[in-house]
Amino acid sequence: MRPLAVSFSVLSLIFSVVAKTVTYDFNVTYTDANPDGQFSRRVIGINGKWPIPTIDIEKGDRVVVNLVNGLPDVETSLHFHGIFQNGTAYMDGPAGVTQCPLGPGQKMTYNFTVNQPGTYWYHSHVKGQYPDGIRAPFIVRDPKGPYAGKYDEEVVIALSDWYHDENPILFSRFLSVGNPTGAEPVPNSALMNETQGMPFNVLPGKTYMVRMVNMAAFAAQYFWIEGHTMRIVEVDGEYTEEAEADMIYLTAAQRYSFLLTTKNDTSQNFAIVGSMDQDLFDAVPDGLNPNVTGHLIYDSSKPLPDPEDVDAFEPFDDFTLVPLDGEYLWEDPTYSFSLEVLMDNLGDGANYAFFNGITYTPPKVPTLYSALNAGNLSMTPEIYGRDTNPHVFKHHDVVELVVNNNDPGKHPFHLHGHTFQLAYRSDDDAGLYNASDPSVTFSKKPMRRDTVLINPGGNMVLRFRADNPGVWLFHCHIEWHIQSGLVATFIEAPDVMQQTQKLPADHLEVCTGQNLPITGNAAAKTDNYLDLTGQNLSVPPLPAGFTARGIVALVFSIVAAFLGLAAIAVYGSQELKHKTA
Ligand code: C2O
Numbered sequence: 001m002r003p004l005a006v007s008f009s010v011l012s013l014i015f016s017v018v019a020k021t022v023t024y025d026f027n028v029t030y031t032d033a034n035p036d037g038q039f040s041r042r043v044i045g046i047n048g049k050w051p052i053p054t055i056d057i058e059k060g061d062r063v064v065v066n067l068v069n070g071l072p073d074v075e076t077s078l079h080f081h082g083i084f085q086n087g088t089a090y091m092d093g094p095a096g097v098t099q100c101p102l103g104p105g106q107k108m109t110y111n112f113t114v115n116q117p118g119t120y121w122y123h124s125h126v127k128g129q130y131p132d133g134i135r136a137p138f139i140v141r142d143p144k145g146p147y148a149g150k151y152d153e154e155v156v157i158a159l160s161d162w163y164h165d166e167n168p169i170l171f172s173r174f175l176s177v178g179n180p181t182g183a184e185p186v187p188n189s190a191l192m193n194e195t196q197g198m199p200f201n202v203l204p205g206k207t208y209m210v211r212m213v214n215m216a217a218f219a220a221q222y223f224w225i226e227g228h229t230m231r232i233v234e235v236d237g238e239y240t241e242e243a244e245a246d247m248i249y250l251t252a253a254q255r256y257s258f259l260l261t262t263k264n265d266t267s268q269n270f271a272i273v274g275s276m277d278q279d280l281f282d283a284v285p286d287g288l289n290p291n292v293t294g295h296l297i298y299d300s301s302k303p304l305p306d307p308e309d310v311d312a313f314e315p316f317d318d319f320t321l322v323p324l325d326g327e328y329l330w331e332d333p334t335y336s337f338s339l340e341v342l343m344d345n346l347g348d349g350a351n352y353a354f355f356n357g358i359t360y361t362p363p364k365v366p367t368l369y370s371a372l373n374a375g376n377l378s379m380t381p382e383i384y385g386r387d388t389n390p391h392v393f394k395h396h397d398v399v400e401l402v403v404n405n406n407d408p409g410k411h412p413f414h415l416h417g418h419t420f421q422l423a424y425r426s427d428d429d430a431g432l433y434n435a436s437d438p439s440v441t442f443s444k445k446p447m448r449r450d451t452v453l454i455n456p457g458g459n460m461v462l463r464f465r466a467d468n469p470g471v472w473l474f475h476c477h478i479e480w481h482i483q484s485g486l487v488a489t490f491i492e493a494p495d496v497m498q499q500t501q502k503l504p505a506d507h508l509e510v511c512t513g514q515n516l517p518i519t520g521n522a523a524a525k526t527d528n529y530l531d532l533t534g535q536n537l538s539v540p541p542l543p544a545g546f547t548a549r550g551i552v553a554l555v556f557s558i559v560a561a562f563l564g565l566a567a568i569a570v571y572g573s574q575e576l577k578h579k580t581a
Helices: 010-014 169-176 368-373 375-379 478-482 494-500 507-513 548-580
Strands: 005-007 019-034 041-046 057-058 062-069 079-081 107-113 117-121 135-141 154-164 190-192 198-203 206-214 221-225 231-236 238-245 249-250 255-261 270-276 291-297 335-345 349-354 390-394 398-405 409-417 420-427 451-454 459-465 470-476 487-492
Touching: 019 057, 041 107, 057 062, 107 507, 117 206, 117 255, 135 154, 135 206, 135 487, 154 270, 169 478, 190 291, 206 231, 206 249, 221 231, 249 255, 368 375, 368 470, 368 494, 375 494, 451 459, 470 478, 487 494
Parallel strands: 019 062, 057 135, 154 206, 198 291, 335 398, 390 487
Antiparallel strands: 005 019, 019 041, 062 107, 079 117, 117 135, 154 190, 206 255, 221 249, 221 270, 231 238, 231 255, 270 291, 335 349, 398 459, 409 451, 409 470, 420 459, 470 487
């Protein structure tokens, strides 16, 4: 996809070192699509088309996205996943955090400079909207980068999962008393570049830089190319030392770039396979095809082979990657804390997700707007609301975050505004992190990325530098778990932000146009930021002694009662017929 308008500064025509501005005019609209060939449905597209355009720029460019919400009935926003937005935190995109959601007919402009090369993506960050189609790669090319001379061509392969039902319908079933165990909706299919049977035409004896992104709502995928080796050079925008892999594993939201050197003969074509990790699914529906297949085509007159069966999935372990810049583990954390992951039921019987006993509930005022208006109280976590799960860091803190996964599921955790070092990651079922356990050893030069998998029942240690004043979410990138509350808010150097960042007028108008408050604490209180009365809170907990199993029993008895009522109704109406006959 071409940008709609590319304006070069005069200088850049003379010296190609001067960055350009790339402008996109995006009107978010419904359209129809049938990407898996099984079912045509309404999708969320841009300018009447789906898939939506790939953003494709060079390092140093300025991106301007003029966004119009052309959806008549729902809100939207755009988040540029992995882009640091250093100095422009208000351009990050999550609704309720760095902006108000755009109501139908509203518009706003995202305008930021990108100084980080690599493979990213962009997606709606309102409710669970992106699985309905509003997601695409965001590529930042690096013509002078460390691997620049080492390949002939760049290609993008985006994996994703696909549902036949629209997200609001799936969500109402997911987060309900009828689903007390919190079983996530299973996708109907897997996609590659939002289709199936993707052709990838290659020339022999060439090297391709393959940029991969998994834009899934839920499913991680194993990925491999039969008969070929991948040489990984980038993860989530961070260059790595070259590392060879036969199979990689991409959680929702992760990216990999690898070099692929083609064979010198063209006698055969090869299957390219993505396979959804079915361990994530509580129950695998009958007839589900977890795979999506494409082809590496050397000669289009030759057959396109079906993929061969694999005995076991043994993907490359990203923990072993080494950053190309050789950066060591950041020592001596100045702010350490942990997040405990748990799933449990609340008083409405639905199954929610928790960090430290809190299920995320959006504040009345976007957290960034509170931070900019709170004066000296901006460093006080309480003003951001109990259920936004706020943590405040000072400028240049070295933050150590321990995550304990008290859940038997795998979770891809993502931090906005940063990449973090994965200092340590336990195996499955290791229990709580214990720093004095002799088997715990930290990586010396840890891999950095912005989305990382935590193992079931395991733990991990992340470190990052608070060098980016802003408000950044930390959350599981399974859309179902964002919606059930597995989200925390990191408020970073709000005092610095107050000196350096100013909200654009058109962003504020999106709020005022819907009568949403733009100042005040999480409860929209402006006179006393410590007064949180009226703040948004989660559903209260179940009465003590209630368990998920109890709820299952309750649901069954309610269903039984309904069946009983139905039987009486049927019996009653039959009797009536008898009488009138
Ligand atoms: Cu892909 Cu909160 O983001």
